[in-house]
Amino acid sequence: xxxxxxxxxxxxxxxxxxxxxxxxxxxxxxxxxxxxxxxxxxxx
Amino acid sequence: xxxxxxxxxxxxxxxxxxxxxxxxxxxxxxxxxxxxxxxxxxxxxxxxxxxxxxxxxxxxxxxxxxxxxxxxxxxxxxxxxxxxxxxxxxxxxxxxxxxxxxxxxxxxxxxxxxxxxxxxxxxxxxxxxxxxxxxxxxxxxxxxxxxxxxxxxxxxxxxxxxxxxxxxxxxxxxxxxxxxxxxxxxxxxxxxxxxxxxxxxxxxxxxxxxxxxxxxxxxxxxxxxxxxxxxxxxxxxxxxxxxxxxxxxxxxxxxxxxxxxxxxxxxxxxxxxxxxxxxxxxxxxxxxxxxxxxxxxxxxxxxxxxxxxxxxxxxxxxxx
Amino acid sequence: xxxxxxxxxxxxxxxxxxxxxxxxxxxxxxxxxxxxxxxxxxxxxxxxxxxxxxxxxxxxxxxxxxxxxxxxxxxxxxxxxxxxx
Numbered sequence: 001x002x003x004x005x006x007x008x009x010x011x012x013x014x015x016x017x018x019x020x021x022x023x024x025x026x027x028x029x030x031x032x033x034x035x036x037x038x039x040x041x042x043x044x
Numbered sequence: 045x046x047x048x049x050x051x052x053x054x055x056x057x058x059x060x061x062x063x064x065x066x067x068x069x070x071x072x073x074x075x076x077x078x079x080x081x082x083x084x085x086x087x088x089x090x091x092x093x094x095x096x097x098x099x100x101x102x103x104x105x106x107x108x109x110x111x112x113x114x115x116x117x118x119x120x121x122x123x124x125x126x127x128x129x130x131x132x133x134x135x136x137x138x139x140x141x142x143x144x145x146x147x148x149x150x151x152x153x154x155x156x157x158x159x160x161x162x163x164x165x166x167x168x169x170x171x172x173x174x175x176x177x178x179x180x181x182x183x184x185x186x187x188x189x190x191x192x193x194x195x196x197x198x199x200x201x202x203x204x205x206x207x208x209x210x211x212x213x214x215x216x217x218x219x220x221x222x223x224x225x226x227x228x229x230x231x232x233x234x235x236x237x238x239x240x241x242x243x244x245x246x247x248x249x250x251x252x253x254x255x256x257x258x259x260x261x262x263x264x265x266x267x268x269x270x271x272x273x274x275x276x277x278x279x280x281x282x283x284x285x286x287x288x289x290x291x292x293x294x295x296x297x298x299x300x301x302x303x304x305x306x307x308x309x310x311x312x313x314x315x316x317x318x319x320x321x322x323x324x325x326x327x328x329x330x331x332x333x334x335x336x337x338x339x340x341x342x343x344x345x346x347x348x349x350x351x352x353x354x355x356x357x358x359x360x361x362x363x364x
Numbered sequence: 365x366x367x368x369x370x371x372x373x374x375x376x377x378x379x380x381x382x383x384x385x386x387x388x389x390x391x392x393x394x395x396x397x398x399x400x401x402x403x404x405x406x407x408x409x410x411x412x413x414x415x416x417x418x419x420x421x422x423x424x425x426x427x428x429x430x431x432x433x434x435x436x437x438x439x440x441x442x443x444x445x446x447x448x449x
Contacts, residue, residue: 013308013318016277020324022214024331030422033411038429042367043404044378 047076062099067106068092073113088113088125105132107143119337124149141165145175154333155181155213182206183227190236197233197244204229204251213332222281222323226254228289240297250289256309256321258282280319284309299330365392367400377439377446378430382408382423387439387446 038044050071056063073088094106113125127146132139141164148160160178164171173190183205190198207224232246258281286309295301305323310316367384370376375393379385383404384397408422415422431440431449439446
């Protein structure tokens with residue numbers, strides 16, 4: 001058999017940048033709106 | 045004081061030009077006695093044995109045993125508190141120190157800290173804590189010495205923290221976009237301020253192999269349809285076996301955490317393609333814990349009425 | 365049949381999902397719940413759009429608040445069961 005040399009191209013790492021910003025601020029605004037809804041909308 | 049159901053025995057005898065005697069206090073700890081405190085005592089028993097002396101000035105020393113302590117501190121629930129304190133007091137000041145470890149079974153700040161143990165020494169203004177240990181998020185935190193209040197950054201060791209427990213904290217938000225499993229540990233320099241805690245240059249590293257998954261249903265995938273590069277990135281991140289994870293953490297006293305994570309691994313489904321993920325996460329941790337406590341308050345107040353009172357039993361919680 | 369008396373009579377109760385649940389399904393109670401829930405859905409949608417949240421998030425938050433503010437003796441749903449607050 002003939003020796004076969006397979007040249008494995010070294011894989012370049014793929015770089016990924018991921019930025020996550022969790023803003024509880026939205027929740028606070030929603031909470032304020034929901035508070036007034038549940039107290040004076042007559043639906044609760 | 046009938047509402048407190050406390051017993052107090054005082055004895056006195058002449059001694060030299062003054063007087064001396066003993067003081068014994070046995071009392072349950074209850075909400076009735078917490079008026080004016082910013083802590084609501086729920087359960088517990090206090091037994092204190094003290095000697096007093098008066099000769100031109102007074103002096104008091106002795107010890108106090110606390111057991112079965114449970115309290116609510118502004119929505120933060122503590123239970124299973126016990127320990128012994130030695131006390132020496134005079135007009136010059138108060139010296140307090142623990143006699144054997146003080147223990148707290150549970151402190152629920154939004155996520156449970158369990159089996160807390162520490163020794164303490166204090167003059168009621170400065171508090172020296174030593175041999176501090178607790179279990180949290182599937183792992184443990186410990187510190188040899190902690191001084192409060194202090195502006196210095198004091199090292200706290202973190203070990204075997206379960207990343208799945210951390211991602212589970214986001215349960216209130218949308219389903220976790222990124223699922224991480226495995227354990228991390230490291231060092232968090234903590235600044236224990238009078239009214240807050242800050243972290244500077246905290247460093248966490250993987251302890252053993254980690255895995256990362258971005259589940260197909262995740263909301264971030266919805267974003268991917270629009271952008272080819274994002275689609276490729278998500279395919280790469282769909283499944284990653286991670287051998288190198290480093291996170292640097294900074295948190296201001298306001299609670300805003302900035303975490304910079306560098307994560308290196310290979311994707312077993314893309315014939316072990318090497319991937320480097322630089323992930324930055326910014327969030328107000330105090331807000332997160334507060335919102336977790338609020339949703340706990342809701343389920344607790346309903347469950348409490350169902351089971352007829354008493355503190356919430358952490359075992360029934362589906363907490364990490 | 366108005367909402368207040370329907371609650372005190374134990375016909376309807378608040379649920380974690382933010383919508384009114386029928387405890388005893390009399391025709392009036394069922395009609396009332398359908399009417400109220402339609403109006404609530406509209407209100408949740410408006411809040412969600414205004415703040416960039418999802419309607420489910422707003423509804424779930426409203427459910428938490430409604431249960432917490434529910435008057436003693438009225439029904440609330442906890443772990444799938446109707447419970448008197």
